[in-house]
Amino acid sequence: MARAYDVTAVERKWQRHWDDEGTYQIDNDDPREKFYALCMYPYPSGAAHQGHVRNYTFGDLTVRYQTMQGKGVLSPIGFDSFGLPAENAAIKTGTHPRIFTEARIAELTASLRRLGAVYDWRREIHSHDPSYIKWNQLIFLRLWEAGLAYRALAPVNWCPGCQTVLANEQVLADGTCDRSGDIVEKRNLEQWFFRITKYADELLEALDDLEWPERAKTMQRNWIGRSEGAEFDLAVQGRPDVTVKVFTTRPDTSFGMTYAVMAPEHPLVDEVTTADQREAVEALRIRAALSTDIERQAEGDTAALGKRGAFTGSSVINPFTGSPVPLFVADYVLMGYGTGAIMAVPAEDERDWAFAQQHGLPIVRTVQPPEDWDANGGGAYSGDGVKINSSFLDGLDIATAKARSIDWLEEQGVGERKVNYRLRDWLVSRQRFWGCPIPAVYCEEHGVVPVPEDQLPIVAPDDVEFLPTGQSPLSLHEGFLHTTCPIDGGPARRETDTMDTFVDSSWYFLRFTDPWNTEQPFAPLAAQRFMPVDQYIGGIEHAILHLLYARFYTRALIDVGLAPGIDREPFRHYLAQGMIRMDGTKMSKSKGNLIAPEHYFDTVGADALRLFHLFVGPPFDDMDWSEQTEQVIEGCGRFFDRLWRTCTAEQTLRTGAQTPADLAVRQAVHRTIADVTRDVERWSYNTAVAHCMELLNLVQRYGNATDAAPHAEVWDEAIDSLLKLLAVMSPHVTAELWEHRHPGEPSVHLQRWPAFDPELIRQDTVMMVIQVNGKVRDRIEVDAGISEADAEAAALTSAKVIEALGGATPKRVIVRPPRLVNVVI
RNA sequence: GCCCGGAUGGCGGAAUGGCAGACGCGGAGGCCUCAAAAGCCUCUGUCCGAAAGGGCGUGCGGGUUCGAGUCCCGCUCCGGGCACCA
Numbered sequence: 054m055a056r057a058y059d060v061t062a063v064e065r066k067w068q069r070h071w072d073d074e075g076t077y078q079i080d081n082d083d084p085r086e087k088f089y090a091l092c093m094y095p096y097p098s099g100a101a102h103q104g105h106v107r108n109y110t111f112g113d114l115t116v117r118y119q120t121m122q123g124k125g126v127l128s129p130i131g132f133d134s135f136g137l138p139a140e141n142a143a144i145k146t147g148t149h150p151r152i153f154t155e156a157r158i159a160e161l162t163a164s165l166r167r168l169g170a171v172y173d174w175r176r177e178i179h180s181h182d183p184s185y186i187k188w189n190q191l192i193f194l195r196l197w198e199a200g201l202a203y204r205a206l207a208p209v210n211w212c213p214g215c216q217t218v219l220a221n222e223q224v225l226a227d228g229t230c231d232r233s234g235d236i237v238e239k240r241n242l243e244q245w246f247f248r249i250t251k252y253a254d255e256l257l258e259a260l261d262d263l264e265w266p267e268r269a270k271t272m273q274r275n276w277i278g279r280s281e282g283a284e285f286d287l288a289v290q291g292r293p294d295v296t297v298k299v300f301t302t303r304p305d306t307s308f309g310m311t312y313a314v315m316a317p318e319h320p321l322v323d324e325v326t327t328a329d330q331r332e333a334v335e336a337l338r339i340r341a342a343l344s345t346d347i348e349r350q351a352e353g354d355t356a357a358l359g360k361r362g363a364f365t366g367s368s369v370i371n372p373f374t375g376s377p378v379p380l381f382v383a384d385y386v387l388m389g390y391g392t393g394a395i396m397a398v399p400a401e402d403e404r405d406w407a408f409a410q411q412h413g414l415p416i417v418r419t420v421q422p423p424e425d426w427d428a429n430g431g432g433a434y435s436g437d438g439v440k441i442n443s444s445f446l447d448g449l450d451i452a453t454a455k456a457r458s459i460d461w462l463e464e465q466g467v468g469e470r471k472v473n474y475r476l477r478d479w480l481v482s483r484q485r486f487w488g489c490p491i492p493a494v495y496c497e498e499h500g501v502v503p504v505p506e507d508q509l510p511i512v513a514p515d516d517v518e519f520l521p522t523g524q525s526p527l528s529l530h531e532g533f534l535h536t537t538c539p540i541d542g543g544p545a546r547r548e549t550d551t552m553d554t555f556v557d558s559s560w561y562f563l564r565f566t567d568p569w570n571t572e573q574p575f576a577p578l579a580a581q582r583f584m585p586v587d588q589y590i591g592g593i594e595h596a597i598l599h600l601l602y603a604r605f606y607t608r609a610l611i612d613v614g615l616a617p618g619i620d621r622e623p624f625r626h627y628l629a630q631g632m633i634r635m636d637g638t639k640m641s642k643s644k645g646n647l648i649a650p651e652h653y654f655d656t657v658g659a660d661a662l663r664l665f666h667l668f669v670g671p672p673f674d675d676m677d678w679s680e681q682t683e684q685v686i687e688g689c690g691r692f693f694d695r696l697w698r699t700c701t702a703e704q705t706l707r708t709g710a711q712t713p714a715d716l717a718v719r720q721a722v723h724r725t726i727a728d729v730t731r732d733v734e735r736w737s738y739n740t741a742v743a744h745c746m747e748l749l750n751l752v753q754r755y756g757n758a759t760d761a762a763p764h765a766e767v768w769d770e771a772i773d774s775l776l777k778l779l780a781v782m783s784p785h786v787t788a789e790l791w792e793h794r795h796p797g798e799p800s801v802h803l804q805r806w807p808a809f810d811p812e813l814i815r816q817d818t819v820m821m822v823i824q825v826n827g828k829v830r831d832r833i834e835v836d837a838g839i840s841e842a843d844a845e846a847a848a849l850t851s852a853k854v855i856e857a858l859g860g861a862t863p864k865r866v867i868v869r870p871p872r873l874v875n876v877v878i
Numbered sequence: 879g880c881c882c883g884g885a886u887g888g889c890g891g892a893a894u895g896g897c898a899g900a901c902g903c904g905g906a907g908g909c910c911u912c913a914a915a916a917g918c919c920u921c922u923g924u925c926c927g928a929a930a931g932g933g934c935g936u937g938c939g940g941g942u943u944c945g946a947g948u949c950c951c952g953c954u955c956c957g958g959g960c961a962c963c964a
Contacts, residue, residue, distance in 0.1 A: 385879090668902070679890085684903055685903050875945065
């Protein structure tokens with residue numbers, strides 16, 4: 054399609070201009086009020102795709118808008134450059150992950166520049182850069198010192214064929230290795246953890262004050278999963294030395310416990326399994342070890358539950374009744390939550406109900422269900438009601454019974470009140486090459502020893518070989534492996550695990566405030582200057598892990614003294630961007646359904662593609678990339694063609710007194726400024742664009758009117774205002790048109806965001822709707838300040854209303870001046 | 879299985895509990911042109927009607943309200959996430 058102007062030349066010109074002028078660079082001593090705008094830094098997977106375009110368009114709009122508001126905007130960019138794909142590519146092609154990654158960074162950088170997104174490139178960070186690794190490692194050492202990092206055993210996916218650990222992604226749905234096809238096992242390894250659970254309560258409570266989408270906060274709340282209940286011991290019958298500890302959120306139902314269940318991984322399983330049950334229990338344990346947790350939860354149907362539990366041969370005593378109940382092992386109980394064992398109350402828990410049915414176990418209700426419960430299918434009842442069959446709890450409501458039962462447990466000395474979290478400590482060890490090495494060494498004499506800070510960074514060697522099995526080259530590199538003990542200088546072995554890349558992304562926003570610092574991760578003053586991030590933008594898929602880890606890390610850094618005096622919450626506002634779908638599924642590299650933006654840059658241009666992403670729907674919503682998308686993007690290109698022609702046409706203008714038609718245009722301009730400002734502030738970019746389109750339509754009609762030429766002042770105000778509003782959305786064409794209209798003056802992006810005149814958006818008269826029984830029967834123009842009595846009188850004298858009433862007497866008249874009157878008959 | 883979302887014309891979407899469908903895409907007709915493209919103008923939820931006008935209409939079933947796309951209860955279907963909230 055032929056364009057009204059040379060899109061490519063205009064866009065390249067202004068991209069170079071912003072770079073050359075350093076328009077969006079900011080120094081730490083900038084006197085303006087700060088605004089920290091940040092998009093989640095991308096994993097460099099190659100040239101940008103539409104998800105990036107969408108994300109960085111929203112970010113760039115924020116940067117330019119806040120700048121026009123007079124703020125000193127910090128707009129940094131970097132790359133999350135460690136990660137599995139580069140390592141996989143190395144295994145496949147032999148290219149070192151650094152070479153591969155840096156080529157991908159160059160591609161993505163080029164895409165971002167062509168999008169017209171502006172950054173302070175002087176602050177660019179790559180997480181694989183030794184200057185970032187150094188501080189990553191120093192922070193690790195400080196957390197370790199403070200007791201926030203520790204080692205413990207944890208299961209990993211182990212491929213016996215490859216002799217290596219697999220990421221979840223490398224385990225296929227059928228439980229086999231994606232390289233060798235071997236059946237993947239679980240194997241316990243000694244690994245590093247961060248003690249995020251220490252902050253569970255704070256991370257939960259602080260959510261309330263964050264200006265985040267409710268949905269993201271809800272996801273985090275559920276993830277942390279605080280639950281109050283009781284923990285108590287079950288004595289194994291005939292084994293006075295052995296007790297099994299259980300956690301429950303429903304201690305009030307204890308009289309209904311008709312059996313108990315342990316996780317297959319529970320350490321006491323061997324102890325309590327009798328000889329005749331050993332075979333069945335072993336079979337179950339092997340089965341559980343071969344399933345993923347999601348498989349263990351996906352097979353929720355009753356038939357499968359039968360196969361998923363085995364009797365241990367032992368019984369435990371219910372402390373409330375004093376009676377023995379059978380003890381089972383079942384995979385639906387997980388070792389990772391609570392105590393790894395539960396009391397089962399089939400009458401009040403659906404899963405226990407299904408299991409009990411399958412194994413022929415008794416069911417005793419302890420809460421009276423509603424009368425029609427059994428008639429309507431029955432089953433487990435977990436709602437509220439009166440306690441029954443529960444001795445001293447009978448007649449109580451559930452809340453009271455909970456409290457009373459815990460008191461009883463404490464009096465008897467067998468249990469206590471307990472708060473439990475679903476959140477577990479953060480396992481940060483990865484058995485990978487392309488990540489930040491963990492700065493520890495192992496000495497036979499002194500055990501695990503921290504690397505002295507003056508030896509940082511520990512950087513992986515370059516002369517490594519990538520085996521097709523995926524084994525980390527670090528564990529095979531003799532030169533890296535062998536070192537000396539920092540304490541006695543004796544022989545020691547380096548830690549070969551690297552850090553989860555979520556560690557890198559948990560503090561990069563702090564490094565951006567002071568990326569040049571060679572003495573410390575960042576100067577506290579710099580962090581204090583810019584933190585917290587005022588606007589964080591990124592995909593909803595990061596709503597839980599990344600954001601939770603970053604919230605934890607910020608607090609940990611403050612508490613170990615590295616970031617004194619900053620807000621404990623790193624991200625005040627979070628805009629959770631929706632996903633882009635194609636053919637009904639998420640657009641992603643692994644699905645092979647990416648749409649690159651380069652083609653659009655070459656044809657309609659970045660401005661039109663940006664306008665499309667803003668216009669297509671609310672930023673939080675998912676969007677579908679469909680056949681029609683192409684036409685909508687073309688429509689956005691046509692919008693700029695019209696804008697160009699309107700702004701550059703030899704328009705005849707008039708001076709002198711202004712007419713009512715001129716006033717109407719001025720009112721529309723100011724109304725648009727008010728609407729667009731409000732919409733940008735509430736992230737309603739699609740309606741902001743729609744308002745600009747409406748204004749262009751109106752201005753065009755004004756320019757084409759045959760009865761009178763436009764008034765010069767009105768015309769100039771309209772065009773200049775429109776250019777300023779659009780400047781944050783589509784920066785190149787607006788900069789060019791502004792320069793055309795104001796040669797030699799500061800660029801449109803250095804102008805102040807337009808203000809509206811309240812006088813001009815005030816409405817003197819309003820269209821009042823008159824309904825009869827809720828149906829619109831008439832509309833009349835009334836004074837905006839009309840009184841209730843006048844509005845009612847006007848409504849009741851309307852001819853159309855009288856006709857609709859058909860002689861009936863109104864029973865009631867609802868009057869909402871000046872918008873609406875509803876006559877009820 | 880659990881958690882989080884979503885559902886409005888042919889399509890993307892708009893709408894402080896108060897005129898459903900702004901804006902755009904697509905479609906139809908017209909102007910301009912030798913012709914086409916581009917541009918400009920008009921119409922475009924659906925049914926009945928020549929028209930004026932009227933009926934119906936926001937996934938389904940209930941409820942609250944003078945009034946519900948919007949709030950409440952119960953479903954269906956679609957999308958995403960997951961480490962079985964005991």
